[in-house]
Amino acid sequence: MTRTSESLTPELHDYLVAHGAPVDPVLADLAEETARLYPDLTTMQIGPEQGTFMTLLARIAGARDVVEVGTFTGYSAICMARGIPDDGTLLALDISEEWTSLARRYWERDGIAHKVDLRIGPALESLRALSPETRFDLAFIDADKEGYIGYWDELVPRMRPGGVLLVDNTLSHGRVIDPAEDSAAVQGIRDFNDHALADERTELVLLPVGDGLTMARKRD
Structure with a gap:
């Protein structure tokens, strides 16, 4: 037994990925092309084990209406x-035509493009422009970190009871506990972690997946 999560060496991470979903050529090619085109931005892309987790979670939750911020x-x-x-x-929701032009190509290749409604522009404005009756089963927040609280506060009321919110990078490579780290991100x-923890509309857990993944459930 252990009361702490396992620290992953590169070798243990490779083992973890190898014993999850099989190698996916579409996602592998997308990751490779993203790294080639945007070598300084590769940390903006989730890892394969997190991607498989999100696919399974969508299926387990019976999600039909999903929103992604970033x-x-x-x-x-x-x-x-x-x-x-x-x-x-x-x-x-994204602000970049350039990044999402690559996304569109791979959505077509994967056969899921007909499911995606891409809207370019500031995500907070896009969320506020939605009909008051809009409801989501699953939400994923992975955009500018200073905007997380705003996205959360727009999305929580729009989640169906029992709906799930995922929020990425909530450990910030361990920098959240470094008193010398004072960057805005x-x-x-x-600030977001404290805000979400205090939100009585949800129940949540912060998981050591990737760079920290908060999973929250909208209370019934």
């Missing part, structure tokens, strides 16, 4: 879209 080159969108039915919808994560 799409980048489309890796996480593919993972969630695979987990929803053929007539489900993934609302993908890290402070944004600290």
